[in-house]
Amino acid sequence: MRVVGVATGRVLRFDDVRVYRDDAAGGVRVRYVLYPSHPVDKIEFRGMVELPDDDLRKAVRDRFGIAAPPERRKDDVARLLKDTYRARGYPQATVTPQLEETHNPERATLVFEIQAGPRVGIAQVRVNQEDQTAPNVVVGAPDVRAGQPYDAARIDKELDRYVSSMRERGYLEARASHMAEFGPSGADVTLDVFRGPHVTIAFTGDPIPSGERDRLVPINRKYGLKELLDACRRFPVKRRDRITFEYVMLKDVNDTDEDARRLVRLLNGIRAKVNLLPLNEAAGIPYERPADARVNRFAQILAERGVTVSVRKSRGRDIRAACGQLITESTRQKSPGQLLASLIAT
Numbered sequence: 001m002r003v004v005g006v007a008t009g010r011v012l013r014f015d016d017v018r019v020y021r022d023d024a025a026g027g028v029r030v031r032y033v034l035y036p037s038h039p040v041d042k043i044e045f046r047g048m049v050e051l052p053d054d055d056l057r058k059a060v061r062d063r064f065g066i067a068a069p070p071e072r073r074k075d076d077v078a079r080l081l082k083d084t085y086r087a088r089g090y091p092q093a094t095v096t097p098q099l100e101e102t103h104n105p106e107r108a109t110l111v112f113e114i115q116a117g118p119r120v121g122i123a124q125v126r127v128n129q130e131d132q133t134a135p136n137v138v139v140g141a142p143d144v145r146a147g148q149p150y151d152a153a154r155i156d157k158e159l160d161r162y163v164s165s166m167r168e169r170g171y172l173e174a175r176a177s178h179m180a181e182f183g184p185s186g187a188d189v190t191l192d193v194f195r196g197p198h199v200t201i202a203f204t205g206d207p208i209p210s211g212e213r214d215r216l217v218p219i220n221r222k223y224g225l226k227e228l229l230d231a232c233r234r235f236p237v238k239r240r241d242r243i244t245f246e247y248v249m250l251k252d253v254n255d256t257d258e259d260a261r262r263l264v265r266l267l268n269g270i271r272a273k274v275n276l277l278p279l280n281e282a283a284g285i286p287y288e289r290p291a292d293a294r295v296n297r298f299a300q301i302l303a304e305r306g307v308t309v310s311v312r313k314s315r316g317r318d319i320r321a322a323c324g325q326l327i328t329e330s331t332r333q334k335s336p337g338q339l340l341a342s343l344i345a346t
Contacts, residue, residue: 018032038071038099038101038106040068040099040109041068042067042110044109044111044112046113047113047115048117049116050114050116051085051090055084059080060080075097077097077112078096078112082094087151088150088151089149089151090119091120091187092117093114095112096113097110097111098110120186122146122149122150123146123188124146124189125191126189127190128190129195130194142158142159142162142191152178155178162174162193163176168238171198172196173195173196175194176193176194177191178190232270242271243272244275245267247275248277249290249295251287251288251290255298260297261305274302277312278295278312296311
């Protein structure tokens with residue numbers, strides 16, 4: 001029962017009220033005993049605390065959203081503190097809550113008597129590699145080794161560093177986690193690591209004016225070249241790797257010296273390699289292959305400006321089937337973009 005009363009001009013709250021009957025001359029006397037509420041206004045940690053006071057208070061605030069949870073949550077706070085100690089390497093820690101009341105005003109302090117116990121170290125470390133087909137999965141492995149004090153937060157930070165380093169190397173699906181079992185000799189730590197496939201980028205396109213790109217490749221209207229190149233600049237590329245750009249060369253469309261210089265400007269700031277793909281001509285395609293001398297001059301301009309460049313040699317220009325181009329002779333009508341896309345296969 002909770003009772004609200006007024007005394008000396010102040011509103012008081014009571015957690016309980018008890019009624020007593022006393023015999024009296026000529027009848028009975030009824031006596032009420034009120035038990036005032038004592039709202040918790042602070043918490044204290046006492047005993048062999050070991051961990052910094054600020055760390056414990058932060059754990060309570062993060063979990064409960066307030067600095068001093070009410071008395072009814074004292075057991076929940078005690079469990080949180082015990083988990084916190086376990087994560088910091090104190091698996092034998094005990095936490096006992098108690099309430100200390102004060103009067104005038106009616107307040108209470110939530111006290112946690114803590115016996116941290118001994119801190120354990122890492123007894124052994126086992127790496128569980130999920131992608132067994134990938135060698136050297138723990139290149140640049142996290143600094144987690146036997147003999148170190150066990151600290152879950154520090155281990156997770158090391159694993160985050162490891163994952164970041166792997167993603168910078170192009171393993172964008174890399175992930176890692178850990179678990180620990182406590183025994184007489186300390187903490188047995190298992191690291192679960194997954195490197196995943198190595199991701200590279202190859203871009204097929206050319207730097208012709210936007211309007212011409214819209215005509216040749218209609219998808220450009222939705223996904224513009226600028227956004228794609230900006231994404232390439234942000235993509236983490238290893239020191240010796242390059243992002244490959246495949247450039248389809250069309251005679252008198254995008255094969256001029258100025259086109260080559262425009263391509264260099266577009267790729268500025270990208271660790272790029274350009275693979276020049278002179279068009280393989282086929283019936284039904286309204287474009288022609290540039291002359292070899294024009295292709296070589298285009299490649300020379302790129303190389304002179306520091307761009308790594310290669311040229312795809314023709315693979316049977318007279319045998320269109322070898323390049324998968326017979327589809328262009330179909331009677332079905334295709335857009336220019338669809339026709340051009342069918343010529344990109346090598």
